[in-house]
Amino acid sequence: MFLIFALITLVGAVALVLQRNLVVAGLCLVLSFMGVAGLFLLLLNPVAAALQIIVYSGAIVVLLLFVIMLLNEHQEEPAQKARPLQRWVSAAVILVLGAGVVKLVAGSPVLRRLGGGSAPAPPAMTLGGLGDALFSGHLLGFEVAGLLLLAAMVGAVALVKRDL
Amino acid sequence: MTSLTSILSGGLQGYVLVALLLFVIGLGAVLTRRSILVQFMGVELMLNAANVALLAFARFRGGDAQGTVFYLFIIAVAACEAAVGLALVVGLYRHRQTTDTDRADALKQ
DSSP states (O other), X not given: OHHHHHHHXXXXXXHHHHOOBHHHHHHHHHHXXXXXXXXXXXXXXXXXXXXXXXXXXXXXXXXXXXXXXXXXXXXXXXOSSOOHHHXXXXXXXXXXXXXXXXHHHHTOHHHHHHXXXXXXXXXXXXXXXXXXXXXXXXXXXXXXXXXXXXHHHHHHHHHHXXXX | OOHHHHHHTTOHHHHHHHHHHXXXXXXHHHHHOOBHHHHHHHHHHXXXXXXXXXHHHHHHTTOOHHHHXXXXXXXXXXXXXXXXXXXXXXXXXXXXXXXXXXXXXXXXX
């Protein structure tokens, strides 16, 4: 199960990078987010999985696709000037980082100790447990997040509206 | 348990590896593509990579609720970032009729 969802996530992400058509790239992003939601389910966290699907694949990607269609920019514009050096340097950076990450995780004794314990699986996260933790310990953060959302909403309207 | 079986069977190392690879792929989208919309998708992938790592560590430390609380805050910030970022993309398109980051170079001249 873990392998299936991990593959869905990573294949969606790689397809996004390689895809020329922006709408199809947005749909690859949905695939990747769905894979991540599956991983959250396997992590015994159905609350996070539901939020992932509602907020990321529901709200953010729909907004993104709306903007792509509004601007009518379905294809990437032809390059103004070829930049071979930058392309090769970024490809090399990504490959080195990817290989380094695999080596780091596979060889890390700390991660093996943290994950290798034979402790029984904890109970699945519930909405009630999340609400308890959120409103008893993080009430101020919750209010600040609400204020941040309001500020972002006002800012987005002010940026897009032609004559305010 | 060896590293390889831990990665393949969904131990902590497997989740951390998926999170880091997702981050690297998102970084690749930002570095190699010119369209600002694809770069935006890459940023979303990187935020998601952080979420996977956060919830994986929370699960393997005994089902801690703090991880999910922080995931909620990251989602709120990502939603704000999406709204303001896409408004900026629309503004850029209005002024210069492009979503190509190479063409948005007014500050360079």
